[in-house]
Amino acid sequence: MSATIEAPAKAPRVGYFANPWRKPRILQATTLLYLTWSLLPVLIAVAFSFNDGRSRSAWQGFSMRWWTADPTDSLLHDAAIRAAMEQTFKLAIITVLVSVPLGTLFAIGIDR
Numbered sequence: 001m002s003a004t005i006e007a008p009a010k011a012p013r014v015g016y017f018a019n020p021w022r023k024p025r026i027l028q029a030t031t032l033l034y035l036t037w038s039l040l041p042v043l044i045a046v047a048f049s050f051n052d053g054r055s056r057s058a059w060q061g062f063s064m065r066w067w068t069a070d071p072t073d074s075l076l077h078d079a080a081i082r083a084a085m086e087q088t089f090k091l092a093i094i095t096v097l098v099s100v101p102l103g104t105l106f107a108i109g110i111d112r
Contacts, residue, residue: 050062050067
């Protein structure tokens, strides 16, 4: 007579883990954390571009000083700042023109 050892029965999965086609919540959370981590500094920099004072760390009130109001240091009156903005826009346009087709091709490749 041979004795067989049976494996213990697995407990049935319930709730969220029962469905193998569930939404990947960890992936969603990771994506949201990454987007927050990468975009929050940009949003803070944009907000501080409207700061009334020279401080980059203490908010001193809303102002258009650095965009239009200051007669010497604003974007409209300083040639060096205008040149820097032009370079920034050129770089942004080139980046978009290169990255969008590449991203689209990679997405099509991954899908197939």
